[in-house]
Amino acid sequence: MIDLWSPSAGMSVGMIILTSYLLGLVHGITPDEHTWPITFSYAVGSYSARKGLIVGLIFSLSFTVQRSLMSEISYFALSKVFSLPYFNYIIYIIVGTAMALGGMYVFKFKNAFHIHFGKIDRSHHAAALKGEYPDLQPPTPKMAIVHGFIAGFGFGAFALIIYTVLAPSMPNAYLGWVPGFFFGIGTATVQGIAGLLFGSITTRLKISPEIASKISSLTAGRTLLWGGIVFVLAGIFGLAFPSIADFQIVTPLHVHNLHSLGIEFVLVIVVVLVIGTGTLVREVRKAVKSSSEAMEVK
Numbered sequence: 505m506i507d508l509w510s511p512s513a514g515m516s517v518g519m520i521i522l523t524s525y526l527l528g529l530v531h532g533i534t535p536d537e538h539t540w541p542i543t544f545s546y547a548v549g550s551y552s553a554r555k556g557l558i559v560g561l562i563f564s565l566s567f568t569v570q571r572s573l574m575s576e577i578s579y580f581a582l583s584k585v586f587s588l589p590y591f592n593y594i595i596y597i598i599v600g601t602a603m604a605l606g607g608m609y610v611f612k613f614k615n616a617f618h619i620h621f622g623k624i625d626r627s628h629h630a631a632a633l634k635g636e637y638p639d640l641q642p643p644t645p646k647m648a649i650v651h652g653f654i655a656g657f658g659f660g661a662f663a664l665i666i667y668t669v670l671a672p673s674m675p676n677a678y679l680g681w682v683p684g685f686f687f688g689i690g691t692a693t694v695q696g697i698a699g700l701l702f703g704s705i706t707t708r709l710k711i712s713p714e715i716a717s718k719i720s721s722l723t724a725g726r727t728l729l730w731g732g733i734v735f736v737l738a739g740i741f742g743l744a745f746p747s748i749a750d751f752q753i754v755t756p757l758h759v760h761n762l763h764s765l766g767i768e769f770v771l772v773i774v775v776v777l778v779i780g781t782g783t784l785v786r787e788v789r790k791a792v793k794s795s796s797e798a799m800e801v802k
Contacts, residue, residue: 506519506523506526507523508523508526508527508530509760510642510665510668510758511523511665511669512669513669513673514673515670515673517674517675517679517682519616520670520673520674520682520683521682521683521686522689523670524666524670524682524683524684524685524690525610525685525686525687525689525690526690527665527666527687527690527760527796528662528687528688528689528690528691528692528693528694529685529690529691529693529694529721530662530690530692530759530760531662531687531690531691531694531760531761532564532690532692532693532694532695532698532763533694534760534761534762535580535660535761535762535768535769535772535773535776536660536761536768536772537596537735537768537769537771537772537775538567538595538599538655538658539563539564539567539655539691539695539714540654540698540772540775540776541727541731541735541772541775541776541780542563542599542648542651542655543559543560543564543695543698543699543702544698544702544727544732544775544776544780545603545643545723545724545727545728545780546559546560546643546645546647546648546651546699547559547560547562547698547699547700547702547703548702548703548705548706548720548723548724548727548780548784549610549642549643549720549721549723549724549725550644550699550703550720551640551706551707551716551717551721552703552704552707552721553700553701553703553704553707554700554703555651555698555703556579556699556701556702556703556704557696557697557698557699557700558645558701558754559648559699559702560692560695560696560697560698560699560702561692561696561699562645562648562649562652563649563651563652563655563692563695563699564647564652564692564695564696564793565652565688565692566644566648566649566650566651566652566653566691567653567655567656567688567691567692568650568651568655568684568687568688568691568692569653569656569686569688570655570656570657570686570688571663571666571684571685571687572681572682572684572685572688573681573684574656574657574663574666574667574684574714575666575667575670575671575680575681575682575683575684575685575687576671576677576680576681576684577680578666578667578668578671578672578680578684579671579674579677579680579681580677580680581672581674583693590661590742590743590746591659591780592658592660592742593738593741593742593743593746594743595631595654595655595657595658595659595739595742596639596735596738596739596742597660597697597735597736597739597740598654598657598769599651599654599655599732599735599772600731600732600733600734600735600736600738600739601732601736602647602651602654602682602732602736603651603728603729603731603732603735604729604733604736605732606618606643606647606651606696606728606729606730606732607724607725607727607728607729607730607731607732608729608798609641609643609644609647610641610642610643610721610722610724610728610729611638611640611725611729612640612641612686622767629697634719635688640718640721640722640725642721642724643719643724643725643799644683645674648695654678655660656688657717660768661760661761662760662761663745666683666684668686670683671683671684677786684735685773685794690697690774694790705784706719706723706784709788710792711788711792715791719784719787719788722750722783722787723783723784724786726779726780727775727776727779727780727782727783730779731774731779731780734771734779735771735775738767738770738771742767743800749766749767750766751766751767752764752765752766752769753765
């Protein structure tokens, strides 16, 4: 019988592959701070269900390459450094920095700061506050590849199982990468579907395609920029106050990522729901209101 909660060593290669893939599915479905915020950002910014699917797959396949590599390294028991308590907080800082740079790219750098802080160019800032965003560009798949590889270094319950139980159980070094690969493929299965759904959101809004496209890029930019800042702050906080940052709220759900809710869950909620979804809903309402006012004037 397959045990996804606490699989043991000694399984056959076929069972290890199946267990790894199913763990990847669970990892992709549950709120994970290393997948959902980035998939949401890039997929929404793509303004296309097809492109959302592609970018979700690109991100998660890059993640898969990294997990395969780490799985191979783990076969030789060389991945202990990645399980150190503070390592995940360092990854938060690196991932957050990459996200923030991605957000600055969407705003074409020169607009990244005065859109939010406004004292560099007051006239342009005033236009931005009114919802006029002339200098936006969607995030690129190449950026998703970089983020996927970096995010793969995150260490949690899933990585612990892959690196300490499944990878070392492979019969030889030539197959050490297999558990990480199938775990990544399981994650990619879900994240590809998620990317498709996120990418189709803005195409179904009852606003003009031009405005919807701008809103999708704006949502992606803000999610990456502000979400990246939140990740960096979380990493710094975790390194400075590990005893506080390591808090956990235990739930009755016996599922990884849902049984113990901590800073990881908070990051997903803040970045995806508060920043990402909040921006999308707010800007759509603003666009609908402006359109209604324009119709009344006519």
